[in-house]
Structure formats: structure tokens, C-alpha cells
Amino acid sequence: MSSRTLAVYDGSGIDGSLYTRVNGWAQSAPHWLDDVIKVWSALGLGLFAVFMLYAWWRARGADSAVMARVLASPVIVVVAYAVNSVLKGLVEEVRPCAQIPGSVSLETCPGTGDWSFPSNHSVIAFAAAISLWFVGRRLGVVATVFAALMAASRVWVGVHYPHDVAVGALVGILVALVLAPLAGRCGPLVDRMRSSALRPLLGPGAAPVVTGGYASYGARQR
Template sequence: MPGSPGFDGSGIDGGLYTEITRDARHAPWLLNDTVSTWSAFGLALFAALMLTAWWLARRSDSPMMARALATPLVVAMVYGVDMVVRVAVREDRPCRSIPRSFTLESCPAPGDWSFPSGHAVIAFATAAALWLVERRLGAVAGLAAAAMGASQVWIGAHYPHDVAAGALTGVALAAPLTVLATRGAPWVERARKGRLRPLLVTAA
């Protein structure tokens, strides 16, 4: 049930979480505002990187375009797995398990489980998928994913192990799914000869 007690994960790395959030409590307001803004809106960067991957893939072969087109679907599928795991594990947010813990944002409602971090899952899944489409975009996404994961602990939303699990889940699932998407190359090849050609091939 959404409002029922969940698993207390503070025994895993609650001490590290407390140390990090204590640093956040005493950090300059500009740093905290920047981290909070990144946490709230940073996922938009990953969407922009996916669009960029599609745009660049117009110059690539059909297998690579198939991977680029599949990236949003891959990320959505991985996030779906994350939601299932959250409900299965039912780990309470650290702001509920650790009394008087400092957070930069209000504590999520009961039933908004903590493990794994959804932000980390999305960020690292995107990075893994983009690495298999265009390495430079993948590298940018990887750095942004690390920053997103760190922000989730800094603002007090997740334990470090939530972020680590989210990163592992994102990479472990997104990489093989993106490779599997290469099988859509024949469809892309046919589509490049039809009405969708302007969206799939760059002008000569």
C-alpha cells in the first residue's frame, strides 16, 4: 500500500548520506540552488541529447539510425523496470528513515519509494544507449549522468546505494537493448526510401 511502512535502508550507507547532506546544509546557497535546479530540470538535457543523436544519425548507416530511434523507447523500458523494482523493494526515502535529516527539497510522500533512484536510472540508461550511437554524445551524457546521480544524494532525495543501483540498472539493461535495436535496420532502410526519408537521411 502507498502509505504503509517500507524497508529502512539507512543501515546500508545512512552514515555517508548524513555526511553528504550535512555538507549540503553548510554549502553556499548558490551551489545548492544550482544542484536543486539541475535535479529538477536536468533530465531535459538527456532528451536534447537523444534528439541530437537522431539528427546526427541521419548521416550514419541504417543500423546506427535504428539505435538512435530506439533510444527513447529503451530508456522508457528501463525506467519501467525501475518502477517495478521500487514497488518490490519498498525502501523508504532517507528523509523518512533518518530523523531530522537535512534535505534541499520537501520529503516525497509516503509510498514514493527510494530504491533505485529513478533519475539515475534514466540518466545512465540514456548515457549507455547514446554511447552505442555516438561516442561523443555518450561521453557528455555520462558526465551529466554522474552529476545527476550525485545531485540526488546532495539534495537528500536518495541514499548513495540508491544512485549506484540506478546507475547499474540503467547501464546493464540499456546497453543490450540498444544493441538489440540494431535489428530494426531493415525497417529503417525501407523507411529511408519512402515518405520518412527527410527525417532519416540528411540532404545530400
């Protein structure tokens, strides 16, 4: 398939009818609800940075493998974003708000070259959320709920097809599932960093726990 053909790819045949239905709901919804979703869609990714900062603060009293996964979480997000950018360049799907007759976007419809598939917002949100699962289950659950809300909001505001956000979520999940466990193997590196001038930032790590007369190390916080 030629690059010109790809550049005008129309994804409406996959789930355009579902997009149109959701877009209709958005057009008939109360203005306050649209405004809330619009703000969340535009600014909500910042919440995942807050989650990561919270995870870092808690990990200061955890073992070094946990801290390694926390420090790797923003790197995992960047890698997922890079993978997604390659997919966008390969597919070059036109935005539904520029393709579906009668559709209305709650934010400015991105122009040609800012492709729709997969959704960057979904990739970032789910990569962050799944990375945080490897730090703490409760935090991972909360972050995943907000990641799903982020993905849904991108369809609601009219700038993505449902399959854009679904595949974006899948990309973020897969990248995090591969890289987060590998990051935990960098615990020895964090141990060395904790013995350096970085100790105030990384914390003392796990407290020693005496069991059966032998000293072992367990997380201070759960």
C-alpha cells in the first residue's frame, strides 16, 4: 500500500458508527459535563505524574527493586510513546472529527499530520498505570481506572475512534508488561545509589527484619 493511500486512511469502517453514537451523546450532554470531560481529557495526564511522585515517596522506605521500578516508570512511558509514534507514522489514520460528516469535537480537531491511530493519551495513561501495578497493587488499580477514563474521554471529545484508544491502551500495557519486570532487576544499582549522595532522594530502603536469628530485609511500607 502506498504512503499516499495510507495518508488518507479512513478508520470509520471499523467502528465509525460507535464513534458517531458517542459523539451524539456528547453533543446532547449538559454543557457542564462536556466541560469537565474536556478539561480532564486535556490535562488529566498530569495526574499520572502525581501518581509516580507518590509512588517514589512511598518507595523511599521499600526495597531497592521497588524503587527501581518506580524510577523506571517514566522511562517506560517514554518508550511506549516512541513505539506508538512509529505506529502512527506507519498507519497515518485521519482523525474522525475531520472524516465523519456531522461530527463535532469539543477541542480543536488536529490537522493533517497529527494522526489518530493509536491514541497517544491512551498509550501514556496505560503505560503509566501498568508500570505502577508493579509498584503497588492498590495504586495500580486506581491508576488503571483513571487510564480507562482518559481513553474514553478521547472518544467523547471527538478526536479519536474507539479502536484508536483500545489499541493505544494495548500498546501501553504490552510495553509496561515487558519493561517493568526488567526494571526490578536493577535493584543492586539502586542499592549503590542509596550509598551515594543520592540517598536523601532515594531513601534508606527496607528496614531490617530479624527472623530466626538472621537479619533479612523487608519493605517498611505496604
